[in-house]
Amino acid sequence: MRFKKIFRIKPDSSALLMLIAMMFAFSLMSPFFLTFGNFQIVLQPIPEIALVAIGVTILMISGEFDLSVGSVFALSPMVMVLLMSSGVPLPISMIGGLAVAALVGFVNAAITIRLGIPSFIATLGMLFMARSLTIVISGGFPPPFPRDLDLWWIVGKVDLLRVSIFWLLGIGIILGVWLRKFDFGSWIFATGGNQEAARDMGINVKLVKTTTFMLCSVLAGLAGMIQVFRIKAIVPSMGTGYELTAIAAAVIGGAALSGGIGSVVGAVIGALLIAFIENIIILTRVDANWFRFAVGAMIVIAVTINKMARDASNRSKFKDNEDE
Amino acid sequence: MKNIIKTICSVAVLYAGIGATSTQAADDYKFTILTQTGIDNTFWQTIKRGMDDACEDYQVDCQMLFTSENGNLQMHLQNLETTISQKVDGIATVIVDDNLYDDAITRAKENNIPLITINVDDTQGASGSDRLAFIGQNLFQAGYEVAKGLLAGMDKGEQQHVLLGLARPGESWAEDRIGGARKYLKEAIADGWNLTHETIDSANDISVTGQRICQYVLGNRNTTAVIGSAFWFAGAGECLRDMGIKPGEIHMAGFDLVPILLDEMKLGYVDLTVDQQPYLQGYLPIQQLYFINKFGLSAYDVNTGKALIRPEDVSSVEKYIALGVR
Numbered sequence: 001m002r003f004k005k006i007f008r009i010k011p012d013s014s015a016l017l018m019l020i021a022m023m024f025a026f027s028l029m030s031p032f033f034l035t036f037g038n039f040q041i042v043l044q045p046i047p048e049i050a051l052v053a054i055g056v057t058i059l060m061i062s063g064e065f066d067l068s069v070g071s072v073f074a075l076s077p078m079v080m081v082l083l084m085s086s087g088v089p090l091p092i093s094m095i096g097g098l099a100v101a102a103l104v105g106f107v108n109a110a111i112t113i114r115l116g117i118p119s120f121i122a123t124l125g126m127l128f129m130a131r132s133l134t135i136v137i138s139g140g141f142p143p144p145f146p147r148d149l150d151l152w153w154i155v156g157k158v159d160l161l162r163v164s165i166f167w168l169l170g171i172g173i174i175l176g177v178w179l180r181k182f183d184f185g186s187w188i189f190a191t192g193g194n195q196e197a198a199r200d201m202g203i204n205v206k207l208v209k210t211t212t213f214m215l216c217s218v219l220a221g222l223a224g225m226i227q228v229f230r231i232k233a234i235v236p237s238m239g240t241g242y243e244l245t246a247i248a249a250a251v252i253g254g255a256a257l258s259g260g261i262g263s264v265v266g267a268v269i270g271a272l273l274i275a276f277i278e279n280i281i282i283l284t285r286v287d288a289n290w291f292r293f294a295v296g297a298m299i300v301i302a303v304t305i306n307k308m309a310r311d312a313s314n315r316s317k318f319k320d321n322e323d324e
Numbered sequence: 325m326k327n328i329i330k331t332i333c334s335v336a337v338l339y340a341g342i343g344a345t346s347t348q349a350a351d352d353y354k355f356t357i358l359t360q361t362g363i364d365n366t367f368w369q370t371i372k373r374g375m376d377d378a379c380e381d382y383q384v385d386c387q388m389l390f391t392s393e394n395g396n397l398q399m400h401l402q403n404l405e406t407t408i409s410q411k412v413d414g415i416a417t418v419i420v421d422d423n424l425y426d427d428a429i430t431r432a433k434e435n436n437i438p439l440i441t442i443n444v445d446d447t448q449g450a451s452g453s454d455r456l457a458f459i460g461q462n463l464f465q466a467g468y469e470v471a472k473g474l475l476a477g478m479d480k481g482e483q484q485h486v487l488l489g490l491a492r493p494g495e496s497w498a499e500d501r502i503g504g505a506r507k508y509l510k511e512a513i514a515d516g517w518n519l520t521h522e523t524i525d526s527a528n529d530i531s532v533t534g535q536r537i538c539q540y541v542l543g544n545r546n547t548t549a550v551i552g553s554a555f556w557f558a559g560a561g562e563c564l565r566d567m568g569i570k571p572g573e574i575h576m577a578g579f580d581l582v583p584i585l586l587d588e589m590k591l592g593y594v595d596l597t598v599d600q601q602p603y604l605q606g607y608l609p610i611q612q613l614y615f616i617n618k619f620g621l622s623a624y625d626v627n628t629g630k631a632l633i634r635p636e637d638v639s640s641v642e643k644y645i646a647l648g649v650r
Binding site for chain 1: 362363364365366369370372373392393394493494522523524525528529530531532534535536538539540542543544559562563566567582583584587648
C-alpha cells in the first residue's frame with residue numbers, strides 16, 4: 001500500500017524503480033556494465049542531455065512543447081565561440097550565447113501565446129531557423145575551439161565524474177525546489193493542469209509560459225556549451241535529434257504529454273535510462289543494422305512499464321476512495 | 325486576422341523545411357546542386373564554397389539545395405524532381421540509393437538536362453543510372469585504402485581487433501567505405517594477420533560517436549584499431565584519454581579534414597584520414613555543366629582523391645582548411 005501511495009504522489013518513482021531494475025538486469029547481461037570505467041564514460045554526456053530534458057520537462061508541465069532545443073543546443077555555443085574568437089572574454093561570451101538562447105525562448109513564447117500557434121508548430125519552425133542561423137553566423141566554417149582554456153570549473157575531471165555533473169546537480173536541486181516549494185512552481189503545474197482554471201485563479205498564464213519557454217531554451221544553450229567545453233570542438237550539426245531524446249527522457253521520467261505532471265528528478269532519471277539502454281546495447285555487441293531497433297524497443301518497453309505502474313497505482317487509489 | 329497570420333506562419337514553416345542557398349549571376353545558365361544532407365554538415369559547406377567560386381568564375385546562376393535534416397532521401401528526391409520540372413540547364417546531385425533516383429534521372433535525360441553525380445554515386449557506377457559522369461571519391465576504394473594505410477602502421481605479429489564505425493547504416497556512402505575497409509581486412513586475414521573485426525552503428529554526431537566507440541572499447545579491451553566511415557570518430561579522443569589510453573595504443577583512421585580530427589592527429593590519437601577534396605566536388609560539376617551547355621563538350625569522371633593525410637601533413641593542410649577550401 002505504501003509503495004502505491006508513493007507512485008501516486010511522485011510521478012518519477014516508477015521510473016526510478018525501473019532504472020534500478022534495468023541496472024540490475026544490465027549488470028547480469030554484461031560484466032562490464034557495473035564497472036568504474038563504464039560509468040565514467042556513460043556519465044560524461046549525462047549533464048548535457050539531462051539539462052535539456054529538465055528544461056523540456058518543466059515546459060511540458062506548463063502544457064507546452066519545444067522542438068527547437070536541439071538547434072539552440074548548437075546556436076548558443078556557436079555564438080559563444082564566435083565571440084571568443086573575436087577576443088571577447090569567456091564569461092561575457094557565455095552570457096552572450098545564453099542571451100541568444102533566452103531570446104529564442106522568448107520568440108517561441110510570443111509566437112505561441114500572442115499568435116495562438118501551437119507550440120509544436122511554432123518551435124518546429126524555430127528548429128529550422130535556429131539551425132540555419134548557426135550556419136549563417138559561422139559562415140559554414142566554425143572557428144577552432146581554443147584548447148588551452150582552463151575549463152576545470154565546468155568540465156574538469158573529478159575521479160569518476162566530470163565537474164559538469166555537479167552543475168547538473170546544483171541546477172536540478174534549485175529548479176526542483178523552485179517547482180515544489182515556491183508559488184511560481186505551483187503556478188506552472190496549475191497552468192499545465194488546467195489553463196482556464198489557472199487563469200480564473202488569477203495566475204498570469206502568459207508570464208508562466210514565457211518563463212518556462214525561456215528557461216527551456218537557456219538550459220539547452222548551457223547544455224550545448226558544456227558539450228563544446230567537454231569535446232573541445234564545435235560543429236554546426238551538434239544537438240541534432242536531441243529534442244526527441246529530451247522528450248523521451250521527460251516522458252520516461254513521468255511527465256505527461258498533456259501537461260500538469262512531471263518532475264526534475266524524473267527528467268534526470270529518464271536521461272540516465274536512455275544512456276544506459278544505449279550503453280548495454282553496445283556492450284552486448286548488437287549488430288549495427290539492429291542498433292536503432294534495439295534502442296527504440298527498449299524505450300517503448302520502458303515507457304510501457306512506467307505507464308502500467310502508474311495506472312495500477314491510480315486504480316488502487318480509486319479502490320481506496322470507494323472503500324472509504 | 326488571426327487566421328491569416330496563422331496561415332502565413334504555417335506556410336513559412338513548410339518552406340523552412342527546405343534549406344536553399346543561391347548565387348545570383350548575370351549569365352542565363354541555371355545550375356542546381358542537390359544533396360541529401362542538412363545545411364549543418366560542415367563537409368558540404370566546402371562543396372558549396374567550390375560551387376560559389378565556380379559560379380562566380382563562369383558567371384552562372386547557381387543554387388544548392390539541402391534537406392531539412394540529414395538523410396531525408398524523400399525530400400532530396402522531391403527537390404530533384406522539382407528542379408527537373410523547372411528545366412534548369414544542369415544538375416549535380418548525390419545518388420545515395422541505387423534505385424530511388426533512377427526514374428528522376430532518366431526524366432532529366434529525356435528533358436535534355438545534363439546531370440552529373442557528385443560525392444556519392446550509384447554503386448553500379450555508370451551502368452546504374454543515366455547520369456553523365458561522377459565527380460568524387462571512389463568510396464569503396466577509399467575505405468580499402470584507409471584500412472590498408474592503418475594496418476601498415478600496426479604489428480602483423482600481434483593479435484589485432486578492429487572496430488568499424490558505420491555512421492549511417494543503409495546509406496551507400498557509409499556502407500561503401502566500410503565495405504572497402506572490410507574487404508582489405510579480410511585480405512589481411514588471408515595474408516596471415518591474426519585479426520578480427522566488428523561493425524557497430526557509430527552514429528553521426530561527434531559526442532555520440534565518441535561515447536559509443538569508448539563504450540565498445542571498454543567492453544572489448546582487445547580493440548586495437550578503429551576505422552570511422554566519416555570524421556565523427558575523432559570525438560572518441562577525449563574519452564579515450566579519460567580511460568587512460570595512451571596515444572598509439574589504439575590506432576584510429578577515417579575520412580575528411582575537420583579541425584577536431586586534425587587536433588586528435590596532433591595529439592596522437594588519429595593515425596590517418598582521407599581527403600576527398602570537397603571543394604573540387606563543388607567546383608568541377610559547375611565547370612563541366614558550363615562547358616556542356618556552352619561548347620557541347622562531354623562530361624568526364626573525376627576521382628577527387630584518395631590521398632592519405634598523416635600527422636606530419638597536418639601543418640601543410642591547416643592553412644587551406646582555414647580558407648574553407650579543404
